[in-house]
Amino acid sequence: MSKSIAANPSGEDSKAPLINQRTVIITLFVVAAVSCLFLYHSANPFEFLPRSSAYDVIAPSMKAQKSSNDPSLEKILKRAAMGDNTVIITTLNQAWAEPNSIFDIFLESFRTGNGTGKLLDHLVVVALDSKALDHCLSTHPHCYALNTSGLDFSGKEAYFMTSSYLEMMWIRIRLLSDVLAMGYNFVFTDADIVWLQNPFQRFDPDADFQIACDRFSGNSFNLRNEPNGGFNYVKSNNRTIEFYKFWYNSRKMFPGLHDQDVLNEIKFDPYIQKIQVKIRFLDTKYIAGFCQVSQDFNAVCTMHANCCFGLEAKITDLRLALEDWRNFMELPPDQKSLPRSWTVPKKCRETPFHPPDESPNSLPPAAPKISAQEGNNQ
Numbered sequence: 001m002s003k004s005i006a007a008n009p010s011g012e013d014s015k016a017p018l019i020n021q022r023t024v025i026i027t028l029f030v031v032a033a034v035s036c037l038f039l040y041h042s043a044n045p046f047e048f049l050p051r052s053s054a055y056d057v058i059a060p061s062m063k064a065q066k067s068s069n070d071p072s073l074e075k076i077l078k079r080a081a082m083g084d085n086t087v088i089i090t091t092l093n094q095a096w097a098e099p100n101s102i103f104d105i106f107l108e109s110f111r112t113g114n115g116t117g118k119l120l121d122h123l124v125v126v127a128l129d130s131k132a133l134d135h136c137l138s139t140h141p142h143c144y145a146l147n148t149s150g151l152d153f154s155g156k157e158a159y160f161m162t163s164s165y166l167e168m169m170w171i172r173i174r175l176l177s178d179v180l181a182m183g184y185n186f187v188f189t190d191a192d193i194v195w196l197q198n199p200f201q202r203f204d205p206d207a208d209f210q211i212a213c214d215r216f217s218g219n220s221f222n223l224r225n226e227p228n229g230g231f232n233y234v235k236s237n238n239r240t241i242e243f244y245k246f247w248y249n250s251r252k253m254f255p256g257l258h259d260q261d262v263l264n265e266i267k268f269d270p271y272i273q274k275i276q277v278k279i280r281f282l283d284t285k286y287i288a289g290f291c292q293v294s295q296d297f298n299a300v301c302t303m304h305a306n307c308c309f310g311l312e313a314k315i316t317d318l319r320l321a322l323e324d325w326r327n328f329m330e331l332p333p334d335q336k337s338l339p340r341s342w343t344v345p346k347k348c349r350e351t352p353f354h355p356p357d358e359s360p361n362s363l364p365p366a367a368p369k370i371s372a373q374e375g376n377n378q
């Protein structure tokens, strides 16, 4: 087509070339405009939306709470941080904070684990309701009360995939995003994980974002691994700050999905490559769970009660996992390298894995209905 323009520079020799020339100019213009739109689109897929629409999807309580400027959070992080500005963070609600419930087993695991006791000094507990806060304050030095007014997270059963559960998952991402922006690296850990050995020795020093898997493919770079948002290690830098913003904002593209499913949707997004965030998946040999237990007691660092539904089942099996660990540690050194298996998952395997019926008591009154998604393991 450019040839025809060159052959008829004046554009007056005949009508046909003139039409061609116009067509070319219009076509070029359209192509340029469309590709600009595309480039712009892929560079920042949400930038074209008005600011207010991003703001609207933020839970009402989060609008009120500008936790990124919350001096009390910053103070707690500073007090709890390791020398390199790393903290360990978990969230806690009333049901998990009951005496002898998940949180007590979680704390006990640090004291039972090999070299994990000192990590408790760096653990920040984010309480989601006042009972959880009270229990935290009575057992642990670093407790932060997240203002969740308007939302009720105190529900008994695991409220898995109910709308309040969903809301909590996203508040967590928002909070962690703020923590990164404040310059702190973190290990986020669900409280239904027992810490048996120090996981820091197993993290890749080159990676930005490292996340546990329900099932590990054998390759920590493979984006097709099934991540589990219940455990991750994230370094604070430009890439991770942008990544968490993108993740949180992607929520509105996938209404009703929780953070882990949205992560699975966005992990192949070209924008992730553009910001060059280095994502790694953690081997279940070290960062294990009931979905795929570690076969190697010498290597295992953490064990998550994933692929498990129900508070009672989780409590029973996490206790058993700690007992397995104690028995292992008591073995004479020459027997520690022998093959050995876990007694878990036991009750978690017996209990059907499905979300509870949404009972009126377990939901905040005005909570929007969402449809249950299958295949989630919390």
Ligand SMILES: *[C@@H]1O[C@H](CO)[C@@H](O)[C@H](O)[C@H]1NC(C)=O
Residues within 6 Å of the ligand: 060, 061, 064, 065, 147, 148, 149, 150
């Ligand atoms: C928590 O947020 C609500 C608004 O949702 C606000 O009215 C209240 O004062 C906040 N509480 C604290 C302690 O900041």
Ligand SMILES: *[C@@H]1O[C@H](CO)[C@@H](O)[C@H](O)[C@H]1NC(C)=O
Residues within 6 Å of the ligand: 237, 238
């Ligand atoms: C990236 O982070 C560094 C500090 O680590 C900062 O100096 C720099 O300005 C940031 N770059 C961008 C593009 O934000």
Ligand SMILES: *[C@@H]1O[C@H](CO)[C@@H](O)[C@H](O)[C@H]1NC(C)=O
Residues within 6 Å of the ligand: 114, 115, 197, 297, 298, 329, 336
């Ligand atoms: C406990 O941790 C230390 C240091 O990481 C390690 O050398 C030792 O082998 C561990 N013990 C067991 C039983 O795994």
